[in-house]
Amino acid sequence: MSESPQPYRVLARKYRPQNFADLIGQEAMVKTLANAIARDRLAHAFLLTGVRGVGKTSTARLIAKALNCIGPDGQGGPTIDPCGVCEPCRAIAEGRHIDVVEMDAASHTSVENVREIIEAVRYAAVTARYKIYIVDEVHMLSKSAFNALLKTLEEPPEHVKFLFATTEVSKVPVTVLSRCQRFDLRRIPADRLAAHFGEVAKAEGAEIEGEALALIARAAEGSARDGLSILDQAIAHGGGAVTAEQVRAMLGLSDRGALRVLLGLLLAGDAPGALAQLKDQYDLGIEPSSLLRGLLDAVHGIARAKIGGGDDPADAEEERAAYADWAARLGHAAIHRLWQMLLKGLSEVQSAPAPFEAAEMALLRIIHAADLPDPGELAAKLARGEPVGPSGAGGPVAPSAGGSPGAAAGPAPPPAMPADFPSLVKMLEDKGRAHLAQQLHDYVGLVSYAPPALAVRPTKPLAASFARDLADALKGVTGAAWQVRLVEEEAQPTLRAQELSAEAAVRDSVLAAPVVKAAFAAFPDAELVGYDLEDRRSA
Template sequence: MDGTISPESGFESGAKKDDAYRVLARKYRPRTFDDLVGQEPMVRTLQNAFETGRIAQAWMLTGVRGVGKTTTARILARGLNYEIPGEVEQPTIRLDKPGIHCEAIMEGRHVDVIEMDAASHTGIGDIREITDAARYRPASARYKVYIIDEVHMLSNAAFNGLLKTLEEPPEHVKFIFATTEIRKVPVTVLSRCQRFDLRRIDAEKLVSLLRDIAGKEGIDIADEALALIARAGEGSARDSLSLLDQAIAHGGGHIGSEHLREMLGLADRARVIDLFEQVMKGDAAAALEEMKGQYEIGADPVVVLSDLADFTHLVTRLKIVPKAGDEASVTEAERTRGREFAEKLSLRLLSRAWQILLKGIAEVQAAPKPLAAADMVLVRLAYAADLPDPEEALKALRDGTLPPAGAQQPGSGAGRGAPQGAGGQPVQARMSTAQAGPASSGHGPSARMAGSPSAQLRPVESAPEPKVAEAPVPHVPTRPEPAVNGPGSLAECAALAAEKRDIPLKVAIERNMRLVSFEPGRIEFQPTPDADADLAGNLGRKLTEWTGTRWICIVSRTQGRPTLHEEREANKRQLLTDARSEPLVAELLAAFPGAEIVNVHVRAPEGDTPSAEAVPENPDEGEFDGDEQDPNA
């Protein structure tokens, strides 16, 4: 099956002529399995089943709108009851000649083929009528066929009432279900049916179908217009035929691509490609002008961005699969220019543009002013076009490389405009001035932008800048001296709690408090997620009671230093790492496979008094419980 319609086809147009106009979707509705376009796997399965006599009791047809679920159900019912006296006496999919039941079945008026819309018959009472009538044999046909459309709309009670009959139906009863929401159908029903997923029709077959129907209707239509209809139909034959019907009325006998764009509110495809080129160059000004021009002739900003995303997807496919340009839905302009872009643009750039467009389309749809939102998406695309990839940015920072002085970035044309720095001077110019040397740069912030990122860290040898008097920074001792009436550090608070036998508070201080600041009488800390909600109040009350001086404990959102427990664990890991790196220890570990270092004792040099850092503050917990240990001791 190639998806074409021959004059001998069994379509309704060849069956009867009505005075009243019938839309193309009904006039050219398929009547045989050969007329089904793009559903070859299902047809092959049914053909083998009918020829071997392995006919199921129920079928589930699912797929998007317009792919032919209800039509396929009628054709299947016709094949089950196909009969020509003296020639055909059994089910078949070869429906070359009209049978005695075919016309009534295809028109939905046969007494033994009952169609029910589950959207309007959702209750258990409707299903009870089916189960009661299923006991009786068909009036004239071979099988009594029940076609239930939109079956997912049935209620739970209706589904449950259908299960028994569906599992063990009489030999003369067949069920055909159709739905667009297969996930809403209970598994108990799906397990009793043969499921067929009707596919979207390929664009090439859809274009061929539309061309044949247009020829039968005597309509002159351009190939590009057919491709536009097939693309807008999104694989749905009914949607595509409805658009063709509308285009015939709009074009008045001749349909060109410009008529389709005007009717659908689409932007010119060539202009969309021009817009793509402008944003990829980083020319934001030209892109905004192009968007404004398309908007003024009636193009919807959402549609323009959607077309831009489609072309981005096409260029990406052409880069990966060059044969993708040979599809019938791809116009010559898209094919030629798309391959040019595919050779020049990287996959990372195309992927980034796709992500920006995908998010931007949703923003434009929800924005009160779609044109303004679309403009901002284009600006975002243009400025992201020449951004370095993360690997390139890291490499530039690591190597200390920057673009040459005065060199324009890709896409930084006049239409885009250079970013302005302080005083209105462009950043590029400021960087060029800085790189010219002390003779031209003088002093100031610009001079520190010369060369590379590392140059910003070098001292400037030019004229000294005026210094601003700064308050002297007070010296903060590593271990504050304890106050007269209280502890002088968080570690001493934990030691005081241990001395007072308040072990829960000691553990909370060590494991749940990230110290922000410590002053006599005032502690500010950030609690850990598993800290007690009343930790600050409890600690303040206990310290006030133990010291006789008022203490205030404040919970802060500022990121604090690691907890005492985390610092001890970090010191322990560092000591173990340092120990493993000692040559003698490494030789011992190599000589005794499986040996491990379980502890490290920090000893003061001989003749020296042990420092506070080398002596554990809490001997009960081992050598790693000091507030601040020196890893190099």
């Protein structure tokens, strides 16, 4: 009689790390543990934190194996390279070791559950070197449960080790954190994930495109478990051969070519075309939120191309060429405005009762924003004192050639921008903002002055609202919206310091004058109590 076939195991379980070498992306933690084991400096409690799927529970089990491994000959001690063949290693890997107890704090939150641990730790391990308690999602324990655990956690018996895992370390009481050696498991980089998934696919006998691997790695967001689950689904979806288009369809990602068409229509200001493209994608089953995320990805790609950043391996060659072309034609300000409007649109789509209509309005807002004047150009016109009005076929609206001299088709030109920082301070003082003018004069050093942008470095603590108050005051006196930044960068001396320095220099020049030096030589106890430079020049 033939044996029944083994039940299928999902990839996330089948390829769970069995030793520290299989634990990708956590080299710093492994090195620390290796040194601690080699020098016999093992903590009595470890806290493993990180996002889902980075290997917290797997790491806890590996630590349990490392501490209890006895080697193939039964004579080994704690090691960072557990053999995996001795009885403790195999029993821990299979979850059946009597001295390695796993508890899910999400379903065992009460103080009674913790009391069971407190009672049990008094007894020595049955067969293992250490009795180990692995508590998953430890932040779910109740406050009373944490309090009950504190004393045992601080002074456990020598044969007991605690291994805690959590995705929300901020919810763990600081009294518990201070009693644990903490390891922050990092998100796994997308390139490492893609390489790992490629090895898994090869081991499973599946053919998968490199671009598909990059898409899965990106969708995993640093989680090996999430990525393996997606890969499992992709292999089943593709029947063993996985393409990038299949992965996009499976994940509900918009077709990248269609996204580029939509982005081109947005940048061209073609409202009917953009809405029609949106409707086509929606009819194909693409969610509006997914579509806006795709546009955000594209704008991010353009921004990276603009600054010469590295290419994303998930981007096709034609995508990179399109991003480079747009990057050459769009300014930094336009790219950032587009990003902000798409981000706002995505937030609205996610919360709106009618997501499709919200997506339409978000795209229309982007198109109509193209009719607004560029902030940099607007600021330059304001600085030159030029009239600013709505744009049309004939350009900005100008005063009519006919009619009375006082009648104009547009608003009066705003006041010219101050030529420099001292002039700005003087303008504030003249316009009744003496308190702000005095603070600018005495307590800040100028970093940069490019109206309507101002960056200064405070020389003493200022009110939290200083930058906002100053921006409001400047808008009131100049008519332009100012950007005021307080920064910790190299700055000029304060205006007051400059004036004092200038006065000191003049005083020194007076004291250095021959007639003054002769006077002091004749009268050693004399003091310089005043001087008039005008009289000195006329003399």
